[in-house]
Amino acid sequence: MGEHGTWFDYLNKFGWWRSFNEHAHSWLGRKWQAPPFGENGWSLTHVLVALLVLIFTTMGCIAFFRGLKTPDKGIVPPRRMNLRNFFEYTAESVYGMVEGAMGPENAARFFPLIGALWMFILFGNLFALIPGFVSPNDTLKTNVGLAVMVFVLTHYYGVKEHGLAYFKHFLGPSLALAPLMLPIELISHFARPMSLAVRLMGNMMADHKVVMSFFALVPLLVPLPFLLLGLLVCLIQALVFCTLTMVYIGMAIEHEEH
Secondary structure (H helix, E strand, C coil), X not given: CCCCCCHHHHHCCCHHHHHHHHHHHHHCCCCCCCCCECCCCECECHHHHHHHHHHHHHHHHHHHHHHHCCCCCCCXXXXXXXXXXXXHHHHHHHHHHHHHHHCHHHHHHHHHXXXXXXXXXXXXXXXXXXXXXXXXXXXXXXXXHHHHHHHHHHHHHHHHHHHHHXXXXXXXXXXXXXXXXXXXXXXXXXXXXXXXXXXXXXXXXXXXXXXXXXXXXXXXXXXXXXXXXXXXXXXXXXXXXXXXXXXXXXHHHCCCCC
């Protein structure tokens, strides 16, 4: 659910691309059942794109830790923009976001989780704007996995922070309201992962389809504003998912003031 073609499929509407595709098919000796690009041909699928995101993030982490081994212990940034600079700036920005939402006392604790979600969702979204790449985030199976993980971790941290007393807040402020509050709270909590998954899938799938549709109609210049809008949507959806994750975990671990 949520799967769709890549830009290669839309390029098949143009004669010059079909000619190139057929020549490539012929050059490959007709060993492929379909032309290599689009229409059931080559594309980087959800799993491969997710693997590329992980490899890219790992390379950034390696560059970051190499910087810590320099004589200045990574305090002085390189003169030129490189992978280390990029990841340092990204980590600083995400850490500031976590600190602002969850407080300084919880920032270091939850930064690895929020940072990992941010990198995976953002770059998974951005990769889909490249021809032949299929975002892992415009399919329901990936998003449900992320949302269920957030759901489980929310209650795990809640129990870890409060013990079994964590479940008391499902009953409301008094036992008299428990028969009313319990079903409302259960529905609210179980709706969270579905809301996270469907929101991300719907927005990313719609965004990519809009960009590709305008590219198919007028391939020159006209799609550029929608491509820029797509970059903004990719950023906003990663921000929304991470913000809601911080809100849910923050609500689970907060202590009531008396």
